[in-house]
Amino acid sequence: MTLELRNLTKVFGGGGKRVVRAVDDVSFTIPEGATFGLLGESGSGKSTLARMIPRLIEPTSGEVIFHGKSLTRLPERDMRGVREQIQMVFQNPFSSLNPRMTVRELIGEPLLVHKRASGAALDNQVRDMMKLVGLNPEHTHRFPHEFSGGQRQRIGIARAIILQPKVLILDEPTSALDVSVQAQVLNLLIDLQRTLKLTYLLITHDLTVVRYMCDEVALMYLGKIVEQGTVEQIFKAPKHPYTQALLHDIPSIDPSQRMLEQVSLEADIVSAPWSGRGCRFSPRCPAAQVGECRTVEPPLVTVGDGQIAACHLVQTVLT
Amino acid sequence: MVTFDGVSKVLNGVNLTINKGDLLGLVGETGCGKSVTAMTIPRLVPQPPARYTRGEVLFRGENVLNKQGDTLREMRAQHIGIVFQDPMTGLNPVFTVEQQMVDAILSRQNALSATGFFRGWMPSNRQVRKQAQERAIQLLRRVGIPEPEKRIHAYPHEYSGGMRQRVLIAMAISGRPELLIADEPTTALDVSVQAQILRLIAELVREIGLTVLLITHNIGVVAQLCNRIAVMYAGNVVESGLTADVLRSPKHPYTQGLLKAIPDESIERGELVGVAGSVPSLLNPPPGCRFAPRCAHAREKCTTAFPPARTVEAGHDVSCVLYE
Numbered sequence: 001m002t003l004e005l006r007n008l009t010k011v012f013g014g015g016g017k018r019v020v021r022a023v024d025d026v027s028f029t030i031p032e033g034a035t036f037g038l039l040g041e042s043g044s045g046k047s048t049l050a051r052m053i054p055r056l057i058e059p060t061s062g063e064v065i066f067h068g069k070s071l072t073r074l075p076e077r078d079m080r081g082v083r084e085q086i087q088m089v090f091q092n093p094f095s096s097l098n099p100r101m102t103v104r105e106l107i108g109e110p111l112l113v114h115k116r117a118s119g120a121a122l123d124n125q126v127r128d129m130m131k132l133v134g135l136n137p138e139h140t141h142r143f144p145h146e147f148s149g150g151q152r153q154r155i156g157i158a159r160a161i162i163l164q165p166k167v168l169i170l171d172e173p174t175s176a177l178d179v180s181v182q183a184q185v186l187n188l189l190i191d192l193q194r195t196l197k198l199t200y201l202l203i204t205h206d207l208t209v210v211r212y213m214c215d216e217v218a219l220m221y222l223g224k225i226v227e228q229g230t231v232e233q234i235f236k237a238p239k240h241p242y243t244q245a246l247l248h249d250i251p252s253i254d255p256s257q258r259m260l261e262q263v264s265l266e267a268d269i270v271s272a273p274w275s276g277r278g279c280r281f282s283p284r285c286p287a288a289q290v291g292e293c294r295t296v297e298p299p300l301v302t303v304g305d306g307q308i309a310a311c312h313l314v315q316t317v318l319t
Numbered sequence: 320m321v322t323f324d325g326v327s328k329v330l331n332g333v334n335l336t337i338n339k340g341d342l343l344g345l346v347g348e349t350g351c352g353k354s355v356t357a358m359t360i361p362r363l364v365p366q367p368p369a370r371y372t373r374g375e376v377l378f379r380g381e382n383v384l385n386k387q388g389d390t391l392r393e394m395r396a397q398h399i400g401i402v403f404q405d406p407m408t409g410l411n412p413v414f415t416v417e418q419q420m421v422d423a424i425l426s427r428q429n430a431l432s433a434t435g436f437f438r439g440w441m442p443s444n445r446q447v448r449k450q451a452q453e454r455a456i457q458l459l460r461r462v463g464i465p466e467p468e469k470r471i472h473a474y475p476h477e478y479s480g481g482m483r484q485r486v487l488i489a490m491a492i493s494g495r496p497e498l499l500i501a502d503e504p505t506t507a508l509d510v511s512v513q514a515q516i517l518r519l520i521a522e523l524v525r526e527i528g529l530t531v532l533l534i535t536h537n538i539g540v541v542a543q544l545c546n547r548i549a550v551m552y553a554g555n556v557v558e559s560g561l562t563a564d565v566l567r568s569p570k571h572p573y574t575q576g577l578l579k580a581i582p583d584e585s586i587e588r589g590e591l592v593g594v595a596g597s598v599p600s601l602l603n604p605p606p607g608c609r610f611a612p613r614c615a616h617a618r619e620k621c622t623t624a625f626p627p628a629r630t631v632e633a634g635h636d637v638s639c640v641l642y643e
Contacts, residue, residue: 041509042480148597149349178348178536183580183593190589205509212582212591235584249514251539253581255563259543260518265511267465268479 002032002199003053003086003167008062010048022048024223025062030167030216035193035200037214037231039207039246045223046203050169053201054086055079066167084114087160091172093152097144103130104140107158114163129158134188150181154188161192167199175206186213207250211235219243222280225300229307239309241287279312287313327601329355331554331609332374334628339497342524342531344541344562346577347551350598353534356551357500359383360532361399362391378498389430396430400491404503406483410475416486417471420455420493421448427494458489462519481512485519492523499523502534517544538581542566550574553599553609555625560635570637572614608639616641 010023023045030036040046051057053064055071064071071082087110090096097106107126111117117125127137133154144152153173160168173189174182186209193200202213210217211231218228219242227240238244245264252259265284272283278294279285285293290312292298298310329352337343347353358364359376362383376383379398386394403409411419425447452471459467462485475483484504491499501520505513521544523529533545541548542562549559550571558571569575576594596613599605605612611621620640628636629643 041511150597179538180348180577180580180594181597183582183591184595186582187589187591187593207510208582211584212586212588246510249510251513251517251537251543253539253542253566253578253583255542255566257543259514260521264514268481268512268515 002030002067003201004029004065005049005053006063006065008049008052008064009060010045010052010057011060021223023052023059026220026223026225027062028218028225028228030199030201032166032199033193033197034216035202035214037210037217038201038203038220039205039210039217040220041205043222044220046220047171049220050088050171050201050203053169054083054088056088080114084163085165086167086169087163087165088169088171089153089156089160089173092176093144093149093156094176096156097152099144102141102143103135103147103155106144106155107162110159110163116163125162126158129162132161132192133158134184148181149177150185153177153185157185157188157192161196161198164196165198167201169201169203171203172205173202174209175204182209189213207235207246219246222274224280224310225308226281226311227307227309228300229304233304233307237304237307239303239307239314240281240311241285241313242281243309245286279310281311328604329369329554329601330359331604332625333551333554333556335549335556335559337498337530337532339530340528341547342521342533342545343547343549344545345532345534345549345551346536346538346541348536348577348598350553350601351551352554352601353551354502357502357532357534360498360500361395361401362386363401392430396427396494398497400494400496400499402484402487402491402499402501402504405507406480406487407507409487410483412475415472415474416459416478417452417455420458420471420486420490421451423490424451424454424493454493455489458493459486461492462486462489463515464489479512480508481515484508484512484516488516488519488523492527492529495527497530498532499529500532500534503536504533505540506535506537513540520544538566538578550577553604554601555609555638556628557610557639558635558637559628560632564632564635570631570635570642571610571639572616572641573610576613 006027008023008026011019011021013019026049038046038049048057052059059072066082066086074082104126107129108122111122111125126140130137135151135154147155174185177185192198204210214231216230217234218225221242227234227238227243234243235247238247248259248262248264264286267284274280274283278296279298282289282293292312298312300308300310303309303314333356335356345353345357355364360378360383371384456467456471459471464470464482464485478486505516508516517540520531524531535541545562548562548565549556550573552573558565558574565574569578579592580594582591594613599609599612607622607624608626611617618640626638626640626643628638630636631642
C-alpha cells in the first residue's frame with residue numbers, strides 16, 4: 001500500500017460566499033508500482049484532488065496516508081521530506097517551466113532546494129537525467145523556448161524524477177501535445193516506471209490515454225467518484241450511465257462506428273445544473289429516472305469484482 | 320511568412336479541392352500550416368508578414384488573392400462563416416451575447432450594402448436592430464441554446480465552453496454562408512460536449528447545405544464527421560481522399576505513423592509507436608519531401624524534389640515516391 005486517500009474533501013468559499021465542494025469525500029488506494037487513472041471532465045475536481053496529496057492545497061477534511069503514515073497533520077518541516085517522495089508533472093510544458101532558467105537550472109533546482117547536490121555533482125546528475133528522459137545532455141545551457149513541446153515535457157519529467165521519488169502525480173501530462181509526440185512521452189513514462197519502480201497517479205480527461213496506461217481507474221463527476229474499477233472492467237463493462245456516455249463519445253478512428261448518430265448526453269454542467277440534492281449526474285442522465293435520483297444521493301456500491309459505482313439504477317439491477 | 324528569424328516557408332505548394340456539399344477534414348500536427356491554409360480562403364492571414372509567392376485560391380471561380388476592399392468584404396459576408404478554436408477568447412467578455420450577435424449580423428448586412436460613402440457609420444435605426452435581435456434569438460435556438468430569449472442577455476462568462484462554441488457557430492451561420500471554416504472547434508471541449516458540437520455541425524450541413532472545412536488534429540473527429548480527409552505535414556498536403564479509404568488503407572508513411580500513434584483498444588501497454596523525431600523548422604526546411612528525415616522508407620530520391628500527387632485509387636491521392 002503506497003498511497004491511500006481517505007474521505008478527502010476540499011471546500012472552497014464559505015463565510016457568506018457561495019460554497020463549492022470541489023472534492024467531496026473521495027477515497028481510494030494506489031498499490032505500489034501501479035498506475036491509477038483519475039478521469040473527469042474540466043471542473044470535476046481532479047486537479048484539486050491531485051494538489052491535495054503533497055498538500056499544495058490543504059484538504060478541508062480527510063486523510064492522505066503514505067507508507068502507513070498520515071500526511072494531514074504532519075508539520076511543514078516534515079512535509080518537505082515527503083515531497084521528495086511524491087513529485088508532480090504538470091500539464092502545460094509551455095507555462096510550467098520558467099523561461100529565464102536554463103535546462104540545467106530547471107532540472108537541477110530540486111537538488112538545490114532539497115540540498116542533495118551542488119556544483120559538479122549536480123551537473124553530473126542533471127546530465128544523467130537528461131540521458132534518461134531522452135534529451136541530448138549537451139543542451140544543458142539551452143532555454144525552454146529552444147525545445148519542442150514534447151522535449152519540454154521531458155524536461156518537466158526529469159525535474160520530477162531527479163529526487164528519485166516513489167510516487168509521480170501526472171496532471172494531464174500529454175494533453176498539450178500532438179498524438180505522435182504523446183506516444184513518445186507515454187512510452188517514456190512506461191519505461192521510467194519499469195526501471196525506477198514508480199507508482200503513478202495519472203490525471204486526464206482522455207479515455208484513450210487511460211486505457212493505454214492504467215491498471216485501475218476512477219471517474220470523477222462534480223467532486224465525487226461515480227465509478228471505479230480495473231481498466232478492463234470500466235472499458236468492457238461500464239455500469240454508471242456517465243461512464244457509458246463518455247465511452248460512447250470518444251470519436252473512433254473507424255469511420256464505420258457512426259458515433260454521431262446516437263445521442264448520449266444532451267446538456268452540460270452549466271445548462272443543466274445540479275440542485276444539490278440527489279444524484280449529481282441526474283440532470284444530465286440519459287437513463288430512465290427513478291424518483292430517488294432527484295432526492296437521495298446514491299452511495300458507492302460494489303457492482304462487480306472490486307468494481308464500484310454510485311447509481312440507484314445499478315443497485316436496482318443487482319438486488 | 321517573414322519572421323524575426325528569417326523567412327518561414329509555411330505553405331509549400333498546397334493543392335486542395337473542396338466540392339460543394341463536402342465535409343473536408345484537414346488534419347495535421349501543430350505548425351503544419353493547416354490554419355494558414357484555411358485562413359487564406361477568407362484572406363485572414365495578414366500581409367505582411369505573410370507573402371504569397373505563387374499559386375491561387377479559387378473560390379466560386381474567382382481568385383481570392385486578387386480581391387481587395389469592398390469586394391473582399393462582400394465575399395466574406397455573403398459566402399463564408401468561420402468558427403475559431405478557443406470559445407473562451409472568441410467572444411468579448413465585456414459585451415453581452417446579444418450585443419455581439421447583433422453586431423455580427425449588422426456588420427454583415429452593412430458589408431453587403433456598402434455602396435454609399437457614410438453607410439457603414441450610420442447609426443442603425445431601432446427597427447433594424449430589433450430585426451437583428453430577433454434573428455439572433457432564432458439562431459441561438461437553432462444551435463441548441465435553451466431559453467434563448469433570456470440567455471441572449473447574459474455575458475459570455477455565464478455560458479459554458481460548449482454553449483460559447485454554439486454561440487460562435489450561430490454567429491458564423493448568421494449570414495447563411497456557403498462555406499463554413501471551423502478551426503479546431505472542439506479541441507478545448509470535453510469529450511461529451513465535443514460530441515454534441517459535432518452533431519450540431521452534422522445537422523447544419525444536412526439542413527442548410529453547408530460546405531465545411533474542418534481543421535483538427537483529432538483524426539477520430541474527422542472519421543466520425545467528414546466524408547473527405549486531407550493530411551498535412553510541414554506545409555504540404557501529403558495524402559487526401561475519402562475518409563473511409565484513407566483511414567482504412569493509409570498510403571503515406573506519415574499518415575500511417577499518425578494512425579499508429581493513437582492509443583487504440585487493441586494496443587498493449589508500451590507497444591504504441593509514435594513518429595520518431597520531430598517536425599522540421601520551416602525557416603530552413605529539408606529539401607525535397609519534408610517528411611524524409613523522419614521516414615523509415617526514405618531514399619536518395621526523396622531529398623531532391625517534393626513528389627507530385629499520384630492517384631492510388633479513385634479520389635485518393637498520395638505524394639510519396641513509394642507510389643510513383
